[in-house]
Amino acid sequence: MNKNKKNRNKPGNKHNHSNKTYGEKRSGQTTKKNEKSQGKPTKTNKRHGNKQSVTAEVTCSSLTQEGKGIVQWKGKQLEVEHLLPGEIAEITVSTNGQHVHSKVKRIIKTSDDRTKPPCVYYYECGGCQLQHMNNQAQERFKQDTIDQLMKPFGKPEPILTMDNPYDYRNKSHITFGLNKDRQIIGGLYAQNSHQLISMDRCLIHDPKADEIWNTIKDMMKSFKIQPYNEDTGRGFLRHVLVKVGKVSGEIMVVLVVASTIFKGSNNFVKALRKAHPEITTILMNVNNRKTSMVLGDQEKVLFGKGTITDTLCGMKFEISAKSFYQINPVQTEKLYAKAIEMAQLTGRETVIDAYCGIGTIGLIASQKAGKVIGVELNKDAVRDAIRNSKRNGVKNARFHQGDSGEFMMEMAARGEKADVVIMDPPRSGSDEAFLSSVVKLKPKRIVYVSCNPVTQVRDLKYLVQNGYDVKGLQPVDMFPQTVHVECVALIDLK
Ligand SMILES: C[S@@+](CC[C@H](N)C(=O)[O-])C[C@H]1O[C@@H](n2cnc3c(N)ncnc32)[C@H](O)[C@@H]1O
Numbered sequence: 001m002n003k004n005k006k007n008r009n010k011p012g013n014k015h016n017h018s019n020k021t022y023g024e025k026r027s028g029q030t031t032k033k034n035e036k037s038q039g040k041p042t043k044t045n046k047r048h049g050n051k052q053s054v055t056a057e058v059t060c061s062s063l064t065q066e067g068k069g070i071v072q073w074k075g076k077q078l079e080v081e082h083l084l085p086g087e088i089a090e091i092t093v094s095t096n097g098q099h100v101h102s103k104v105k106r107i108i109k110t111s112d113d114r115t116k117p118p119c120v121y122y123y124e125c126g127g128c129q130l131q132h133m134n135n136q137a138q139e140r141f142k143q144d145t146i147d148q149l150m151k152p153f154g155k156p157e158p159i160l161t162m163d164n165p166y167d168y169r170n171k172s173h174i175t176f177g178l179n180k181d182r183q184i185i186g187g188l189y190a191q192n193s194h195q196l197i198s199m200d201r202c203l204i205h206d207p208k209a210d211e212i213w214n215t216i217k218d219m220m221k222s223f224k225i226q227p228y229n230e231d232t233g234r235g236f237l238r239h240v241l242v243k244v245g246k247v248s249g250e251i252m253v254v255l256v257v258a259s260t261i262f263k264g265s266n267n268f269v270k271a272l273r274k275a276h277p278e279i280t281t282i283l284m285n286v287n288n289r290k291t292s293m294v295l296g297d298q299e300k301v302l303f304g305k306g307t308i309t310d311t312l313c314g315m316k317f318e319i320s321a322k323s324f325y326q327i328n329p330v331q332t333e334k335l336y337a338k339a340i341e342m343a344q345l346t347g348r349e350t351v352i353d354a355y356c357g358i359g360t361i362g363l364i365a366s367q368k369a370g371k372v373i374g375v376e377l378n379k380d381a382v383r384d385a386i387r388n389s390k391r392n393g394v395k396n397a398r399f400h401q402g403d404s405g406e407f408m409m410e411m412a413a414r415g416e417k418a419d420v421v422i423m424d425p426p427r428s429g430s431d432e433a434f435l436s437s438v439v440k441l442k443p444k445r446i447v448y449v450s451c452n453p454v455t456q457v458r459d460l461k462y463l464v465q466n467g468y469d470v471k472g473l474q475p476v477d478m479f480p481q482t483v484h485v486e487c488v489a490l491i492d493l494k
Helices: 135-149 207-222 265-275 329-343 360-366 379-391 404-413 432-441 453-465
Strands: 040-048 051-059 069-073 076-080 088-095 100-109 171-178 184-189 196-198 237-244 251-257 281-286 298-303 308-312 315-319 350-354 371-376 397-401 420-423 445-450 468-476 486-493
Touching: 051 069, 069 088, 076 088, 076 100, 135 453, 135 468, 171 207, 184 207, 207 237, 207 251, 207 265, 265 281, 265 298, 308 329, 315 360, 315 379, 329 360, 329 420, 329 445, 329 468, 329 486, 350 360, 350 404, 360 371, 360 379, 360 397, 360 420, 371 379, 371 404, 379 397, 404 432, 420 432, 432 453, 445 453, 453 468, 453 486
Parallel strands: 251 281, 350 371, 350 420, 371 397, 420 445
Antiparallel strands: 040 051, 051 088, 069 076, 088 100, 171 184, 171 237, 184 196, 237 251, 281 298, 308 315, 445 486, 468 486
C-alpha cells in the first residue's frame, strides 16, 4: 500500500513547509503585538453540536516529556504532536466545551532539528513518537528529559546512543483485522486506540520478523483463517509475536489464537516453515479472554523446542515466549556493562538480582560476585533463568519465583544480608514493600535499572529519605525513535 500520497500534507515532509509567515500569507489581517505568545486564532472552521474547531498560528516553545510541542493559545497551554521548539505552525484546535485537541495543519517556520520520518506510517501509527526529529535532536531531547527529572539527585552522564537506530527490536508483535473491503490486514494500533493501521514494515522491527508475519497474513486466506474481532469475539488469529535471536539467528513465531482448536495446524506449520526455513520454533498461544494482554495462559509447541537461545555479554540465554528479554540487545550490552560496573563487585559480595527475568543481569554479574540470588514473578522466566544458569556453568546463582517485595521482606525478617541489590522493575517501578525491606537489609550499594525514569525518581526519593545517596546516573537509549529512555542509577548507603 503506498502511503506516500496520503502523507504528502503531513508535517515532516520538507517540501510541504512554507517559510512564509502567517502574516504574509494572510495579508490584510491585523496582528496585535501580544498575539504571538498567545497564539492567533484565525478562523472558525467547523461547528458540530458543541464541537468547535478553529485554526490558529502558534509558536512552539519547548517539548513535553512525551515529545509533544508546547504552545500558548488563548491563555491556555496546548500540547501539539509533531511540533518542535522554535517552529511556527498553523494548528487546528478542536474543543467540545471540556476537552481541547490540537493538531498541526501546516508548518510555517521549520526547525533545523526536523527530519523527514523514514516510515510512511509514522503520522498514523502510535509506535514511534520522535521520527520527525533528527538523531542529534532525539539525543538532546532524551538527555534534557533525564537531566530535568534527575535534578534532585545530580547531573546524569551523557546518554549512550545507538549507531544504527533502526531495525533494533528483537520482538515484534502484530495484530490482524479486516479492512472495510473485508480484506485481511496486519499492523500496529494507532496511538491510544484500537484502530488497526495496516502496514507491511515497521522500521524499528527486525526486518526478518516483518517478512514472516507478512507471509502469515498472505497464508491466512488459503488456510481459511479469520482474524479475531475484538468486538464480536469471532475469528481465530489475534496476533503474531516474532522473537529473533539477533546473534544466534534463531527465530520463534507465536500464533496467538482465540480458541484451542487449530484445524489444519500441521499443514499451516509445514507451509510456514517452507516459506521461512530460518524459523526454529513455532508455538500456539491461546488467548480467549476479552483483554488487551497479548498472550494468554495456554501454550502449545507446534514445531521445535518452544524456546530460542541468544547470546548477550558472552553468555547464552534461553528465552520462552512469555519471558521478558530486553528488546534492544545492542544497547542492552551497554546497559548491563554499566550496571555491573556500578555494582563494583570484588568477587565476595552477595548480590540480589530483583525482577531478574530470565536471569541475564544476575548471571553476567555472577562472574564477579560471591553469590547471586535472583527473584522473579513470571514462572516461565524463572524456569529459563535456572536453565540459563546451568547452560552457562554458573554455580553461584539461585533463582526464586515470587514477588520481589515479599521475597525481600522475608529475607529481612530472617535477618539475612545482601551487599548489593540490582533491581530492574517494570515501568510501574518498585513498591514500598520492596523498598522498605531493602532499607532494612541495608545493602551497601543499590543499582537501579529502569525503563521509566518517572517512577525511578519516585523510588530514588524514598531511598534518599531512608539513608541512601544517589552517586551516579547513566541514561541509555534503548528505544530510539520513541520517547522512552532507560536510566541506571548507582545508589550508595550513606
Ligand atoms: C524490566 S523487566 C527486567 C528483567 C531483567 N532484569 C532483564 O533485564 O531482562 C522486569 C521483570 O520484572 C518482573 N516482575 C514484575 N513484577 C514483579 C514482582 N512484583 N516481583 C518480581 N518480579 C516482577 C517481570 O516479569 C519482568 O521479568
